[in-house]
Amino acid sequence: MSAHAAAKPRTRRRVPVVEGIALAVAALVVLMAVAGPLLAPYDPYAVDLSRSLLPPSAEHWLGTDSNGRDVLSRVLYGARVTLPATLVVIAASTLIGLLIGTLAALGGKVVDEVLMRITDIGLSLPAIILALGLAAALGPGLSSAVIALSLTWWPGYARLVRTLVREVKDAEYVDAARVMGVPQGRLIFRHILPNALNTLYVQTTVDVGAVMLVISGLSFIGVGAQVPSSEWGAMIAGEANNLTNAWWAVAFPGLALLLTALAFNLVGDWLRVRNDPTIRQEAR
Template identity: 50%
Template structure:
């Protein structure tokens, strides 16, 4: 009986993981090929077809300019998802650099970098990012830069702690006893054995970055109309919610699906990294 329950649980878990992988794969596929396969009509107005409800011709209806909402969501996936990946990659690299210097450098450098990191952690990251984006000028590029330069402190603090712990491992201590330099230890042993948690965090953070990008575009400091970025689509359609709910439902569902999919992917990778979490 217990074995049957275990097998059933494993099947459910495998099906769940497969579903998450399918969502993430679909999102990445849309981001890569979406703008290529989208018809040219999604970039041009057709006022005669404005705000048409969902139908066989337009599965998710049309927006206030007569553009197909479904194809707009597909075409805008690159702006949203690849931008989110770029943000997470950028601040992850900054965090790795800060953590590496803090771990391998002299004590005074470690203290200075960690105090700067603490200041960054103490400040409200989203508010600071909004300020940077507004100062740089409302655009998707400004939103990317603003979030990238304010998102690194958590990564730096987390990775520095892991690197410090790895430095005390027996294989590292043995290499030190053999006269291996600290920089060689870092590049050959410590850093490669500390990056697995960064991969987990990178995957999970993409969902959060999608939400932040969409929010910044919605309030006007991110992507600007007529961009098909999902947050900008919702901002452009917020005046039509009462009469044309589908105009905001489609990009909103895409944002939710991306956030949940990448967030769950991070959880799955975390469980695979630490098997002790299974069953919790």
């Protein structure tokens, strides 16, 4: 048998089916957040007690809540509340973690020890407990939840960035740039950080689902978004007493939250496999 005949046929790299569905769901949620007002058939805050707790029908696809508001419209608008709040937390905590992690990796032994001990304290306590205390101190509201979570979610990013920067700063091409006299600032922002952050953006994608669940959880227990907000956690909290006789008012915002968190988790896992040759090799 010739070597040509024995060679395995080349296969095109494709997105796995499950991850493809997850990517589509994540894209749909982003579309809902951008175009919610155009897609919603009713005003999500219009109260009509004569239509209270109507089951799903051709007129109201996902039914109505206890105040006669269309559940589908509120779920669509909810994406405009829940997703942006989540992204603000991710962006803010990433910036804090990036700053602290970089300073720890490049600032010398004393700076590293001090910053990492502070980071370890943050990692030793559940983020949701710290966020709950801070949000309660700041007062109920979505802004309080976002600020509180941003101030408690950064330690994981700081630890990750420190590890990545320490690995990259000892690479041969960085040493070569240093020998050539590249200024320290240019060395950090043009050579070290860009090559250290390939893993960080994967982690932030995975964390979207976790942060979203925590934000909705804070809204559910009353320290995040307040009723009658269309934030998904607040929607569930507002209709929790009607679960037995109007399940749709609770189930559909809960399902939107579940599917969105799961979709971003799967997309993040897929990105991790794509960017880590070791994991990709083991998966074959």
